[in-house]
Amino acid sequence: MPTDSLYSIFYLAIIIISTCQGSRHHLKMTTSQHHPATEVEYGHQDVFDNSLWSPKRPSNDEHSHPMSGHDSVLPRFAEPVNNVTVVAGRDATLHCVVDNLQKFKVAWVRVDTHSILTIHNKVITRNYRIGLAQADGRNWDLKISNVAETDRGFYMCQINTDPMRYQEAYVEVVVPPDIIDSESSTDTVVREGSNVSLTCAASGHPQPHILWRREDGASIAKGKVKANSFDGEVLGLARVSRLHIGAYLCIASNGVPPSVSKRIVLNVQFAPVLWIPNQLEGTVVGQQVSLVCQIEAFPTPIVYWTTESGEIIIDNSRFTMTVRLENEYKMTMTLIIRNLSAEYFGGYRCIVRNSLGETDGMIRLYEVPAVPRSSVDMEPPYDTEMEDSQSDNLLLKVRERNKHLSAGNGQEAGSVSGHIKTAIDSTRTGLSVSVGQSSSHPAPSDKSSNNGSASFYSPGIVGLLFPFAIHRLPVVVVIVVLHCTLHIPA
Numbered sequence: 001m002p003t004d005s006l007y008s009i010f011y012l013a014i015i016i017i018s019t020c021q022g023s024r025h026h027l028k029m030t031t032s033q034h035h036p037a038t039e040v041e042y043g044h045q046d047v048f049d050n051s052l053w054s055p056k057r058p059s060n061d062e063h064s065h066p067m068s069g070h071d072s073v074l075p076r077f078a079e080p081v082n083n084v085t086v087v088a089g090r091d092a093t094l095h096c097v098v099d100n101l102q103k104f105k106v107a108w109v110r111v112d113t114h115s116i117l118t119i120h121n122k123v124i125t126r127n128y129r130i131g132l133a134q135a136d137g138r139n140w141d142l143k144i145s146n147v148a149e150t151d152r153g154f155y156m157c158q159i160n161t162d163p164m165r166y167q168e169a170y171v172e173v174v175v176p177p178d179i180i181d182s183e184s185s186t187d188t189v190v191r192e193g194s195n196v197s198l199t200c201a202a203s204g205h206p207q208p209h210i211l212w213r214r215e216d217g218a219s220i221a222k223g224k225v226k227a228n229s230f231d232g233e234v235l236g237l238a239r240v241s242r243l244h245i246g247a248y249l250c251i252a253s254n255g256v257p258p259s260v261s262k263r264i265v266l267n268v269q270f271a272p273v274l275w276i277p278n279q280l281e282g283t284v285v286g287q288q289v290s291l292v293c294q295i296e297a298f299p300t301p302i303v304y305w306t307t308e309s310g311e312i313i314i315d316n317s318r319f320t321m322t323v324r325l326e327n328e329y330k331m332t333m334t335l336i337i338r339n340l341s342a343e344y345f346g347g348y349r350c351i352v353r354n355s356l357g358e359t360d361g362m363i364r365l366y367e368v369p370a371v372p373r374s375s376v377d378m379e380p381p382y383d384t385e386m387e388d389s390q391s392d393n394l395l396l397k398v399r400e401r402n403k404h405l406s407a408g409n410g411q412e413a414g415s416v417s418g419h420i421k422t423a424i425d426s427t428r429t430g431l432s433v434s435v436g437q438s439s440s441h442p443a444p445s446d447k448s449s450n451n452g453s454a455s456f457y458s459p460g461i462v463g464l465l466f467p468f469a470i471h472r473l474p475v476v477v478v479i480v481v482l483h484c485t486l487h488i489p490a
Helices: 003-033 068-073 388-405 410-429 459-471 473-486
Strands: 084-087 092-094 106-110 115-119 130-135 140-144 153-159 165-179 188-191 196-199 202-205 209-214 220-222 225-227 229-231 234-237 246-253 260-275 280-283 289-298 302-307 319-325 330-337 346-354 357-367
Touching: 084 092, 092 165, 106 140, 115 130, 140 153, 165 246, 165 260, 188 196, 196 260, 209 220, 220 229, 220 234, 260 346, 260 357, 280 289, 289 346, 289 357, 302 319, 302 330, 330 346
Parallel strands: 084 165, 188 260, 280 357
Antiparallel strands: 092 140, 106 115, 106 153, 130 140, 153 165, 165 202, 196 234, 209 229, 209 246, 220 225, 246 260, 260 289, 289 330, 302 346, 319 330, 346 357
16 A cells, blocks of 8 residues: 555544544533433433533522523523422422423423433333323423322423523422321320320321310319310320329321321229218108119229128119219119018118229118198188287287286296297297196196296186187197196195
Protein backbone atom coordinates (compact mmCIF):
# COMPACT_ATOMS: atom_id res chain seq x y z
CA MET A 1 0.00 0.00 0.00
CA PRO A 2 1.34 3.52 -0.79
CA THR A 3 2.79 5.51 2.08
CA ASP A 4 0.34 8.42 1.58
CA SER A 5 -2.60 6.10 2.00
CA LEU A 6 -1.19 4.75 5.28
CA TYR A 7 -0.70 8.25 6.67
CA SER A 8 -4.28 9.18 5.72
CA ILE A 9 -5.71 6.15 7.50
CA PHE A 10 -3.58 6.88 10.60
CA TYR A 11 -4.72 10.50 10.86
CA LEU A 12 -8.36 9.46 10.35
CA ALA A 13 -8.09 6.96 13.20
CA ILE A 14 -6.67 9.65 15.51
CA ILE A 15 -9.58 11.96 14.68
CA ILE A 16 -12.15 9.23 15.39
CA ILE A 17 -10.56 8.33 18.72
CA SER A 18 -10.47 11.99 19.80
CA THR A 19 -14.10 12.41 18.86
CA CYS A 20 -15.11 9.35 20.86
CA GLN A 21 -13.20 10.51 23.93
CA GLY A 22 -14.83 13.94 23.74
CA SER A 23 -18.27 12.34 23.49
CA ARG A 24 -17.56 10.17 26.54
CA HIS A 25 -16.33 13.18 28.51
CA HIS A 26 -19.46 15.11 27.58
CA LEU A 27 -21.68 12.19 28.60
CA LYS A 28 -19.87 11.87 31.93
CA MET A 29 -20.35 15.56 32.72
CA THR A 30 -24.01 15.35 31.82
CA THR A 31 -24.70 12.34 34.01
CA SER A 32 -22.88 13.94 36.94
CA GLN A 33 -25.31 16.86 36.80
CA HIS A 34 -28.49 14.87 36.13
CA HIS A 35 -28.76 11.67 38.14
CA PRO A 36 -31.20 9.18 36.69
CA ALA A 37 -34.08 8.25 39.01
CA THR A 38 -34.24 4.70 40.24
CA GLU A 39 -37.27 2.65 41.11
CA VAL A 40 -36.40 2.24 44.76
CA GLU A 41 -39.58 0.39 45.69
CA TYR A 42 -39.08 -2.37 43.18
CA GLY A 43 -35.22 -2.44 42.90
CA HIS A 44 -34.68 -1.63 39.23
CA GLN A 45 -33.43 1.34 37.14
CA ASP A 46 -35.31 2.82 34.21
CA VAL A 47 -33.76 4.31 31.10
CA PHE A 48 -35.22 7.73 30.30
CA ASP A 49 -34.38 11.20 29.05
CA ASN A 50 -31.97 12.72 31.66
CA SER A 51 -33.45 16.18 31.17
CA LEU A 52 -36.61 15.07 33.03
CA TRP A 53 -34.96 14.98 36.47
CA SER A 54 -33.15 17.57 38.57
CA PRO A 55 -31.85 16.77 42.10
CA LYS A 56 -32.46 20.36 43.23
CA ARG A 57 -35.26 20.96 45.74
CA PRO A 58 -38.35 22.09 43.82
CA SER A 59 -39.80 25.52 44.43
CA ASN A 60 -43.39 26.71 44.23
CA ASP A 61 -42.70 28.86 41.17
CA GLU A 62 -44.19 27.80 37.89
CA HIS A 63 -40.89 28.30 36.07
CA SER A 64 -37.80 27.21 37.92
CA HIS A 65 -35.54 28.45 35.18
CA PRO A 66 -36.83 31.49 33.22
CA MET A 67 -36.03 31.41 29.54
CA SER A 68 -35.89 35.09 28.56
CA GLY A 69 -37.73 35.98 25.35
CA HIS A 70 -38.48 32.40 24.31
CA ASP A 71 -40.89 31.90 27.27
CA SER A 72 -44.00 32.72 25.24
CA VAL A 73 -43.46 29.86 22.79
CA LEU A 74 -42.44 27.18 25.34
CA PRO A 75 -44.84 24.95 27.39
CA ARG A 76 -46.20 26.34 30.62
CA PHE A 77 -48.39 25.14 33.49
CA ALA A 78 -51.93 26.46 33.14
CA GLU A 79 -52.70 26.00 36.86
CA PRO A 80 -50.90 24.81 39.99
CA VAL A 81 -50.85 21.18 41.01
CA ASN A 82 -52.82 21.10 44.24
CA ASN A 83 -52.09 19.06 47.36
CA VAL A 84 -54.39 16.12 48.03
CA THR A 85 -55.63 14.64 51.30
CA VAL A 86 -57.11 11.18 51.01
CA VAL A 87 -58.28 8.50 53.43
CA ALA A 88 -56.32 5.27 53.25
CA GLY A 89 -58.03 2.77 50.99
CA ARG A 90 -59.54 5.35 48.65
CA ASP A 91 -58.27 6.76 45.34
CA ALA A 92 -56.28 9.98 44.86
CA THR A 93 -55.79 12.01 41.66
CA LEU A 94 -53.17 14.71 41.03
CA HIS A 95 -54.05 17.17 38.24
CA CYS A 96 -51.33 18.63 36.02
CA VAL A 97 -52.47 20.96 33.22
CA VAL A 98 -49.91 22.07 30.57
CA ASP A 99 -50.51 24.56 27.74
CA ASN A 100 -48.49 24.71 24.49
CA LEU A 101 -46.75 21.40 25.11
CA GLN A 102 -45.60 21.09 21.45
CA LYS A 103 -43.01 18.32 21.04
CA PHE A 104 -42.01 18.22 24.71
CA LYS A 105 -42.96 15.47 27.14
CA VAL A 106 -44.55 15.38 30.61
CA ALA A 107 -43.43 13.02 33.37
CA TRP A 108 -44.48 12.25 36.97
CA VAL A 109 -41.77 11.62 39.58
CA ARG A 110 -41.95 10.50 43.25
CA VAL A 111 -39.68 13.06 44.91
CA ASP A 112 -38.68 11.29 48.13
CA THR A 113 -37.73 8.01 46.42
CA HIS A 114 -36.50 9.56 43.09
CA SER A 115 -38.79 7.13 41.29
CA ILE A 116 -40.04 7.75 37.75
CA LEU A 117 -43.73 6.94 37.66
CA THR A 118 -44.81 7.94 34.14
CA ILE A 119 -43.22 9.43 31.02
CA HIS A 120 -45.70 11.08 28.71
CA ASN A 121 -48.48 8.49 28.17
CA LYS A 122 -46.48 5.48 29.40
CA VAL A 123 -46.45 4.11 32.96
CA ILE A 124 -42.89 3.31 34.02
CA THR A 125 -43.36 2.16 37.62
CA ARG A 126 -44.24 -1.42 38.40
CA ASN A 127 -46.65 -0.32 41.12
CA TYR A 128 -49.95 -1.54 39.68
CA ARG A 129 -51.90 1.00 41.77
CA ILE A 130 -50.36 3.98 39.92
CA GLY A 131 -51.43 5.06 36.45
CA LEU A 132 -52.57 7.93 34.25
CA ALA A 133 -56.18 8.94 34.64
CA GLN A 134 -55.91 11.34 31.68
CA ALA A 135 -53.21 12.12 29.09
CA ASP A 136 -54.67 14.15 26.20
CA GLY A 137 -51.85 16.60 25.47
CA ARG A 138 -53.06 19.22 27.98
CA ASN A 139 -54.31 17.30 31.06
CA TRP A 140 -51.87 14.89 32.68
CA ASP A 141 -53.56 13.38 35.72
CA LEU A 142 -51.79 10.89 37.93
CA LYS A 143 -54.11 8.42 39.71
CA ILE A 144 -53.19 6.38 42.78
CA SER A 145 -55.72 3.63 43.52
CA ASN A 146 -56.39 2.14 46.97
CA VAL A 147 -54.04 4.62 48.61
CA ALA A 148 -51.77 3.24 51.34
CA GLU A 149 -49.77 5.04 54.00
CA THR A 150 -46.61 4.37 51.98
CA ASP A 151 -47.99 6.66 49.25
CA ARG A 152 -47.71 9.69 51.53
CA GLY A 153 -45.17 12.25 50.18
CA PHE A 154 -44.28 14.76 47.41
CA TYR A 155 -45.04 14.16 43.73
CA MET A 156 -43.59 16.23 40.84
CA CYS A 157 -45.02 16.99 37.41
CA GLN A 158 -42.10 17.77 34.98
CA ILE A 159 -41.74 19.13 31.46
CA ASN A 160 -38.48 18.18 29.69
CA THR A 161 -37.62 21.70 28.57
CA ASP A 162 -34.08 23.00 28.91
CA PRO A 163 -33.92 23.98 31.69
CA MET A 164 -36.60 21.70 33.15
CA ARG A 165 -39.94 23.06 34.33
CA TYR A 166 -41.89 21.39 37.14
CA GLN A 167 -44.56 21.68 39.81
CA GLU A 168 -44.99 19.54 42.89
CA ALA A 169 -47.86 18.56 45.24
CA TYR A 170 -48.10 16.66 48.50
CA VAL A 171 -50.30 13.62 48.99
CA GLU A 172 -51.46 13.36 52.61
CA VAL A 173 -52.82 9.96 53.56
CA VAL A 174 -54.98 9.98 56.69
CA VAL A 175 -55.93 6.81 58.54
CA PRO A 176 -59.00 6.40 60.79
CA PRO A 177 -58.20 5.42 64.39
CA ASP A 178 -58.03 1.79 65.39
CA ILE A 179 -57.68 0.24 68.85
CA ILE A 180 -54.61 -1.97 69.26
CA ASP A 181 -56.06 -4.82 71.30
CA SER A 182 -52.69 -6.42 72.01
CA GLU A 183 -51.51 -3.24 73.76
CA SER A 184 -54.80 -2.42 75.55
CA SER A 185 -56.33 -3.66 78.78
CA THR A 186 -58.98 -6.37 78.86
CA ASP A 187 -61.71 -6.94 81.46
CA THR A 188 -60.09 -6.55 84.87
CA VAL A 189 -60.87 -7.99 88.31
CA VAL A 190 -59.18 -6.55 91.46
CA ARG A 191 -59.72 -6.62 95.22
CA GLU A 192 -61.31 -3.63 96.93
CA GLY A 193 -58.64 -1.16 98.05
CA SER A 194 -56.18 -2.04 95.27
CA ASN A 195 -54.70 0.29 92.64
CA VAL A 196 -55.51 -0.35 88.98
CA SER A 197 -54.41 1.13 85.63
CA LEU A 198 -56.50 0.75 82.47
CA THR A 199 -54.56 1.14 79.19
CA CYS A 200 -55.87 1.92 75.73
CA ALA A 201 -53.51 2.07 72.70
CA ALA A 202 -54.65 3.24 69.27
CA SER A 203 -53.13 3.66 65.81
CA GLY A 204 -54.02 6.09 63.02
CA HIS A 205 -52.84 9.21 61.27
CA PRO A 206 -52.88 11.82 62.72
CA GLN A 207 -52.16 10.22 66.09
CA PRO A 208 -55.52 9.53 67.79
CA HIS A 209 -56.68 11.24 70.96
CA ILE A 210 -57.89 8.91 73.77
CA LEU A 211 -60.87 9.79 75.99
CA TRP A 212 -62.17 7.69 78.91
CA ARG A 213 -65.85 7.58 79.94
CA ARG A 214 -68.11 5.31 81.96
CA GLU A 215 -70.69 3.42 79.95
CA ASP A 216 -73.48 4.28 82.40
CA GLY A 217 -72.63 8.01 82.26
CA ALA A 218 -71.62 8.21 85.92
CA SER A 219 -68.61 10.27 86.97
CA ILE A 220 -65.20 8.66 87.37
CA ALA A 221 -63.50 9.01 90.75
CA LYS A 222 -59.76 9.39 90.21
CA GLY A 223 -58.25 10.03 93.61
CA LYS A 224 -59.92 13.14 95.01
CA VAL A 225 -60.98 14.31 91.54
CA LYS A 226 -64.32 13.36 90.01
CA ALA A 227 -65.11 14.04 86.35
CA ASN A 228 -67.26 12.66 83.56
CA SER A 229 -64.19 11.95 81.40
CA PHE A 230 -60.39 11.79 81.47
CA ASP A 231 -57.82 12.08 78.66
CA GLY A 232 -54.78 9.92 78.00
CA GLU A 233 -53.86 6.39 77.07
CA VAL A 234 -53.73 5.30 80.75
CA LEU A 235 -56.53 5.69 83.31
CA GLY A 236 -55.05 5.25 86.80
CA LEU A 237 -57.42 4.55 89.71
CA ALA A 238 -56.11 4.44 93.29
CA ARG A 239 -57.73 2.44 96.11
CA VAL A 240 -60.70 1.29 94.08
CA SER A 241 -63.99 0.55 95.81
CA ARG A 242 -67.26 -1.04 94.81
CA LEU A 243 -68.29 2.35 93.41
CA HIS A 244 -65.72 1.85 90.62
CA ILE A 245 -67.42 -1.32 89.39
CA GLY A 246 -68.71 -0.92 85.84
CA ALA A 247 -67.86 -0.77 82.14
CA TYR A 248 -65.36 1.86 80.94
CA LEU A 249 -65.10 3.07 77.34
CA CYS A 250 -61.84 4.28 75.80
CA ILE A 251 -62.74 6.36 72.73
CA ALA A 252 -60.09 7.02 70.05
CA SER A 253 -60.57 9.86 67.55
CA ASN A 254 -58.30 11.88 65.24
CA GLY A 255 -60.71 13.86 63.10
CA VAL A 256 -60.97 11.08 60.51
CA PRO A 257 -64.30 9.29 60.86
CA PRO A 258 -65.27 6.98 62.28
CA SER A 259 -64.13 7.17 65.89
CA VAL A 260 -63.68 3.80 67.58
CA SER A 261 -64.02 2.62 71.18
CA LYS A 262 -63.16 -0.34 73.36
CA ARG A 263 -65.25 -1.54 76.30
CA ILE A 264 -63.31 -2.60 79.40
CA VAL A 265 -65.20 -3.98 82.41
CA LEU A 266 -63.72 -3.33 85.87
CA ASN A 267 -64.93 -5.61 88.67
CA VAL A 268 -63.99 -5.03 92.31
CA GLN A 269 -64.27 -8.00 94.66
CA PHE A 270 -65.42 -7.61 98.29
CA ALA A 271 -67.09 -9.67 101.01
CA PRO A 272 -70.90 -9.59 101.33
CA VAL A 273 -72.64 -6.81 103.25
CA LEU A 274 -76.30 -7.11 104.32
CA TRP A 275 -79.02 -4.67 105.44
CA ILE A 276 -82.49 -5.51 106.80
CA PRO A 277 -85.04 -2.69 106.43
CA ASN A 278 -87.47 -4.21 109.02
CA GLN A 279 -86.21 -6.68 111.58
CA LEU A 280 -89.68 -7.07 113.12
CA GLU A 281 -92.70 -7.89 110.98
CA GLY A 282 -96.17 -8.31 112.44
CA THR A 283 -99.31 -9.63 110.79
CA VAL A 284 -102.48 -11.51 111.57
CA VAL A 285 -103.14 -15.18 110.97
CA GLY A 286 -104.21 -16.05 107.44
CA GLN A 287 -102.50 -13.09 105.77
CA GLN A 288 -99.44 -12.88 103.47
CA VAL A 289 -96.16 -11.24 104.47
CA SER A 290 -92.88 -10.36 102.67
CA LEU A 291 -89.50 -10.44 104.43
CA VAL A 292 -86.74 -8.39 102.71
CA CYS A 293 -82.92 -8.40 102.90
CA GLN A 294 -80.72 -6.02 100.86
CA ILE A 295 -77.26 -7.24 99.81
CA GLU A 296 -74.01 -5.89 98.34
CA ALA A 297 -71.40 -8.44 97.23
CA PHE A 298 -69.01 -9.30 94.39
CA PRO A 299 -68.51 -11.86 93.02
CA THR A 300 -72.21 -12.70 92.83
CA PRO A 301 -73.08 -14.51 96.08
CA ILE A 302 -75.15 -17.57 96.93
CA VAL A 303 -78.28 -16.54 98.86
CA TYR A 304 -80.88 -18.60 100.72
CA TRP A 305 -83.32 -18.49 103.67
CA THR A 306 -83.53 -20.67 106.76
CA THR A 307 -85.87 -20.93 109.72
CA GLU A 308 -84.75 -20.00 113.20
CA SER A 309 -83.85 -23.63 113.82
CA GLY A 310 -81.58 -23.71 110.75
CA GLU A 311 -83.86 -25.57 108.33
CA ILE A 312 -83.32 -24.41 104.73
CA ILE A 313 -86.47 -23.04 103.11
CA ILE A 314 -87.37 -24.13 99.58
CA ASP A 315 -90.03 -22.85 97.20
CA ASN A 316 -93.44 -24.47 97.68
CA SER A 317 -97.07 -23.51 98.00
CA ARG A 318 -96.34 -21.72 101.28
CA PHE A 319 -92.96 -20.03 100.54
CA THR A 320 -91.64 -18.12 97.52
CA MET A 321 -88.08 -16.73 97.31
CA THR A 322 -87.07 -14.04 94.78
CA VAL A 323 -83.80 -12.18 94.06
CA ARG A 324 -83.83 -8.87 92.17
CA LEU A 325 -80.53 -7.46 90.82
CA GLU A 326 -80.15 -3.70 91.20
CA ASN A 327 -76.72 -3.43 89.50
CA GLU A 328 -73.47 -5.37 89.24
CA TYR A 329 -73.13 -5.77 93.01
CA LYS A 330 -76.48 -4.85 94.61
CA MET A 331 -79.45 -7.17 94.99
CA THR A 332 -82.63 -7.57 97.04
CA MET A 333 -83.76 -11.00 98.29
CA THR A 334 -87.38 -11.47 99.38
CA LEU A 335 -89.18 -14.30 101.17
CA ILE A 336 -92.96 -14.37 100.67
CA ILE A 337 -95.01 -16.39 103.18
CA ARG A 338 -98.66 -17.03 102.28
CA ASN A 339 -101.68 -18.03 104.39
CA LEU A 340 -99.93 -17.61 107.72
CA SER A 341 -100.79 -19.96 110.55
CA ALA A 342 -99.60 -20.00 114.16
CA GLU A 343 -96.68 -22.41 113.60
CA TYR A 344 -95.07 -20.11 111.02
CA PHE A 345 -94.49 -17.23 113.42
CA GLY A 346 -90.88 -16.95 114.57
CA GLY A 347 -87.44 -16.08 113.23
CA TYR A 348 -86.27 -16.27 109.60
CA ARG A 349 -82.62 -15.89 108.60
CA CYS A 350 -81.31 -14.61 105.22
CA ILE A 351 -77.80 -15.93 104.47
CA VAL A 352 -75.34 -14.54 101.88
CA ARG A 353 -72.06 -16.21 100.89
CA ASN A 354 -69.35 -15.69 98.26
CA SER A 355 -65.67 -16.61 97.90
CA LEU A 356 -64.58 -13.74 100.17
CA GLY A 357 -66.90 -14.24 103.12
CA GLU A 358 -70.35 -14.89 104.56
CA THR A 359 -72.95 -12.88 106.46
CA ASP A 360 -76.55 -13.31 107.62
CA GLY A 361 -79.41 -11.43 109.24
CA MET A 362 -82.48 -12.38 111.30
CA ILE A 363 -86.05 -11.15 110.79
CA ARG A 364 -88.63 -11.99 113.46
CA LEU A 365 -92.25 -12.52 112.44
CA TYR A 366 -94.86 -12.10 115.19
CA GLU A 367 -98.63 -12.38 115.38
CA VAL A 368 -100.86 -9.34 115.60
CA PRO A 369 -104.27 -10.11 117.24
CA ALA A 370 -107.24 -9.54 115.00
CA VAL A 371 -109.59 -6.73 116.19
CA PRO A 372 -113.25 -7.90 116.16
CA ARG A 373 -115.92 -5.56 114.94
CA SER A 374 -118.09 -4.04 117.69
CA SER A 375 -120.66 -1.36 118.23
CA VAL A 376 -117.86 1.15 118.33
CA ASP A 377 -117.33 0.59 114.60
CA MET A 378 -120.97 1.35 113.85
CA GLU A 379 -122.32 4.75 112.88
CA PRO A 380 -122.87 7.04 115.93
CA PRO A 381 -126.44 8.10 116.72
CA TYR A 382 -125.53 11.70 116.32
CA ASP A 383 -124.59 13.76 113.32
CA THR A 384 -121.45 15.65 114.37
CA GLU A 385 -118.95 15.65 117.24
CA MET A 386 -118.71 18.40 119.76
CA GLU A 387 -116.23 21.09 118.85
CA ASP A 388 -113.17 21.68 121.03
CA SER A 389 -114.55 25.10 121.96
CA GLN A 390 -117.54 23.39 123.61
CA SER A 391 -115.15 21.34 125.75
CA ASP A 392 -113.40 24.52 126.83
CA ASN A 393 -116.73 26.16 127.76
CA LEU A 394 -117.65 23.09 129.77
CA LEU A 395 -114.40 23.29 131.68
CA LEU A 396 -115.08 26.90 132.58
CA LYS A 397 -118.55 25.98 133.86
CA VAL A 398 -117.11 23.15 135.92
CA ARG A 399 -114.59 25.54 137.49
CA GLU A 400 -117.36 28.04 138.37
CA ARG A 401 -119.48 25.25 139.82
CA ASN A 402 -116.53 23.98 141.82
CA LYS A 403 -115.88 27.44 143.31
CA HIS A 404 -119.52 27.79 144.24
CA LEU A 405 -119.76 24.41 145.94
CA SER A 406 -116.54 24.77 147.91
CA ALA A 407 -116.15 28.42 148.72
CA GLY A 408 -114.38 27.61 151.93
CA ASN A 409 -111.99 25.13 150.30
CA GLY A 410 -110.72 27.06 147.33
CA GLN A 411 -107.40 25.25 147.16
CA GLU A 412 -109.01 21.82 146.93
CA ALA A 413 -111.48 23.02 144.32
CA GLY A 414 -108.70 24.40 142.16
CA SER A 415 -106.89 21.06 142.41
CA VAL A 416 -109.98 19.25 141.21
CA SER A 417 -110.33 21.61 138.27
CA GLY A 418 -106.69 21.01 137.38
CA HIS A 419 -107.22 17.24 137.37
CA ILE A 420 -110.26 17.68 135.17
CA LYS A 421 -108.40 19.90 132.71
CA THR A 422 -105.50 17.41 132.59
CA ALA A 423 -107.95 14.61 131.84
CA ILE A 424 -109.60 16.60 129.06
CA ASP A 425 -106.28 17.64 127.49
CA SER A 426 -105.00 14.08 127.65
CA THR A 427 -108.13 12.86 125.90
CA ARG A 428 -107.73 15.49 123.19
CA THR A 429 -104.15 14.48 122.39
CA GLY A 430 -104.85 10.76 122.52
CA LEU A 431 -102.51 10.08 125.50
CA SER A 432 -103.19 7.13 127.72
CA VAL A 433 -104.19 8.06 131.29
CA SER A 434 -103.66 5.66 134.19
CA VAL A 435 -106.35 5.91 136.87
CA GLY A 436 -106.79 4.24 140.22
CA GLN A 437 -109.67 2.20 141.51
CA SER A 438 -112.96 4.03 141.20
CA SER A 439 -116.03 3.66 143.34
CA SER A 440 -119.40 2.89 141.84
CA HIS A 441 -121.19 4.91 144.63
CA PRO A 442 -120.52 8.49 145.66
CA ALA A 443 -118.95 9.15 149.02
CA PRO A 444 -120.89 11.14 151.62
CA SER A 445 -120.46 14.86 151.58
CA ASP A 446 -119.27 15.11 155.15
CA LYS A 447 -115.95 16.93 155.30
CA SER A 448 -114.66 14.70 158.05
CA SER A 449 -115.17 11.60 155.96
CA ASN A 450 -113.52 12.86 152.79
CA ASN A 451 -110.59 14.70 154.38
CA GLY A 452 -111.83 18.09 153.36
CA SER A 453 -112.15 17.41 149.62
CA ALA A 454 -114.82 19.35 147.82
CA SER A 455 -117.90 17.38 146.88
CA PHE A 456 -118.18 16.96 143.18
CA TYR A 457 -121.26 14.81 143.03
CA SER A 458 -124.47 16.74 142.64
CA PRO A 459 -127.48 16.70 140.34
CA GLY A 460 -126.45 20.05 139.01
CA ILE A 461 -123.05 18.96 137.73
CA VAL A 462 -124.51 15.74 136.29
CA GLY A 463 -127.02 17.77 134.36
CA LEU A 464 -124.27 20.04 133.17
CA LEU A 465 -122.15 17.09 131.98
CA PHE A 466 -124.98 15.19 130.33
CA PRO A 467 -124.85 16.92 126.89
CA PHE A 468 -121.07 16.71 126.96
CA ALA A 469 -121.19 13.01 127.88
CA ILE A 470 -123.04 12.15 124.70
CA HIS A 471 -120.28 13.52 122.47
CA ARG A 472 -117.20 13.15 124.70
CA LEU A 473 -117.83 9.92 126.54
CA PRO A 474 -114.14 9.17 127.28
CA VAL A 475 -113.65 12.63 128.82
CA VAL A 476 -116.67 12.22 131.01
CA VAL A 477 -115.47 8.81 132.19
CA VAL A 478 -112.12 10.28 133.20
CA ILE A 479 -113.82 13.17 135.05
CA VAL A 480 -116.07 10.80 136.96
CA VAL A 481 -113.13 8.59 137.90
CA LEU A 482 -111.19 11.59 139.21
CA HIS A 483 -114.23 12.73 141.17
CA CYS A 484 -114.64 9.37 142.77
CA THR A 485 -110.91 9.11 143.54
CA LEU A 486 -110.95 12.43 145.36
CA HIS A 487 -113.81 11.27 147.60
CA ILE A 488 -112.35 7.91 148.66
CA PRO A 489 -111.86 7.97 152.47
CA ALA A 490 -108.27 7.94 153.63
